[in-house]
Amino acid sequence: MVHEHSSANRLSRSSYTERDAHDEDTALSLAPRLAYFAGVARHEHVTRAAQEMGVPQSTLSRAIVRLEEDLGVALFARRGRTVSLTPAGRTFLASVERALTEVERAADSVRADADPGAGRVAFGFLHTMGSETVPSLIRAFRADHPRIRFSLVQNYGEAMLERLRAGELDLCLTSPVPDAPDLVARRLDEQRLRLVVPDDHRLASRKRVRLAEAAEETFVTLEPGYGLRRITDDLCAEAGFTPRVAFEGEEAETLRGLVAAGLGVALLPPPAVARPGVVELTVTAPRAVREIGLAWLDGHPDTPPVAAFKRFLLSRRGVLLA
Structure with a gap:
């Protein structure tokens, strides 16, 4: 039972891939001719459409014929050089106009983004x-x-x-x-990092500290994957210890709040505005910076x-x- 189910899944995936490739091939073959189709539909006249779009009439006529052949339906009823949309043509035109409008919007957007003065x-x-x-x-x-x-x-x-x-x-x-x-x-x-401690901490009266002096402290840090967490771990290793991490967060200012609450110490860059409840100490060894x-x-x-x-x-x- 399991083996048959697995085989069916493989067949299903294979069919989907082939269908997806076919749809992509169809889009690639149709796309260059959509604007030609919309131009002829707008004028209902091949010669006038060719003149407006600046292409030879023969090129336009061949493109429309090829488009109809690829779709397998007639998009126009022809009376000499005058044409009119068939019901299938009207249905197709509505979608083509939406697609061309989206393309124009996308082109306008990327041009605006690349504008030297206002991009x-x-x-x-x-x-x-x-x-x-x-x-x-x-x-x-x-x-x-x-x-x-x-x-x-x-x-x-x-x-x-x-x-x-x-x-x-x-x-x-x-x-x-x-x-x-x-x-x-x-x-x-580079930005100097400081050891941030609660204002009633045993080190709070100091201005400078060696990181090894915090070896027995509980640390609050950013989560693994953050650059500052990696730097913290590396600096502590250089100082000869592995930090005991009690709390992990995603924001430096959240960590400062945890320090102020007496939940640990942290290695952090300087704050934009001084926060009450903490003291920020210069680390003299090892050199505590982040590039x-x-x-x-x-x-x-x-x-x-x-x-x-x-x-x-x-x-x-x-x-x-x-």
């Missing part, structure tokens, strides 16, 4: 850069490019890199700086707005976080 940039960045760094960058960029639009995405590093690969982002600011054959990445700056890099898909052509914003970001190497 669009899809830009991703880390959550911790969203409250201050990115708004300041965009404000400075738009001083010279006031009409360029942005689609902004906040996420953790690996998720943004996947969106780069999927073509959903043009550029992203991430950490650590990725090293992958399909991506181009440039180091822009911030700009990444984009290798070989992916830039539109003029994307190229302009990329040049702007690369020009801020070393002062990105200033």
Whole structure:
């Protein structure tokens, strides 16, 4: 029974694949002739349609005949050079006009996105850069490019890199700086990390601390997969211990709240606004920093707005976080 069911499934998948390929072949053969068909239908005259579209009349006539042959139905009733739609032609025209309208809208959209003065940039960045760094960058960029639009995405590093690969982002600011054959990445700056402790903690009266002094503490961290979590784990290993993690989250400011509540300590970048209830200590050893890099898909052509914003970001190497 199971064997027969499996065989049937394999046959079903095979049939679906063949049908899908056939549908794709049909679309490829029909697509170039749809605009010709709509033009003849609009004028109901082959000569006038050919003149409007700037194609030889013979080319237009052959395209319509071939279209009818591929569909297996007559789209026009012919009286000399004058034609009129058949019932099948009217049905087909309604769908063709919708399809051509969608194509025109898509063309207008991509042209608008690529407009040098008013195009669009899809830009991703880390959550911790969203409250201050990115708004300041965009404000400075738009001083010279006031009409360029942005689609902004906040996420953790690996998720943004996947969106780069999927073509959903043009550029992203991430950490650590990725090293992958399909991506181009440039180091822009580095950000010092601090050991954040509750304001009544035994280390709270200090200004500086060696990370090894927190070896027995409970840590609150970002979830695995986040760049800052990997950096935290690596720094603790360099200091000679594995952190005991009590809570994992997705936002640095949530972690600060957990620290303020006395639930642990954390390694975090500086906050945009000081938070009460915590003390932020400089880590003297090991050197606690995270590198911030700009990444984009290798070989992916830039539109003029994307190229302009990329040049702007690369020009801020070393002062990105200033």
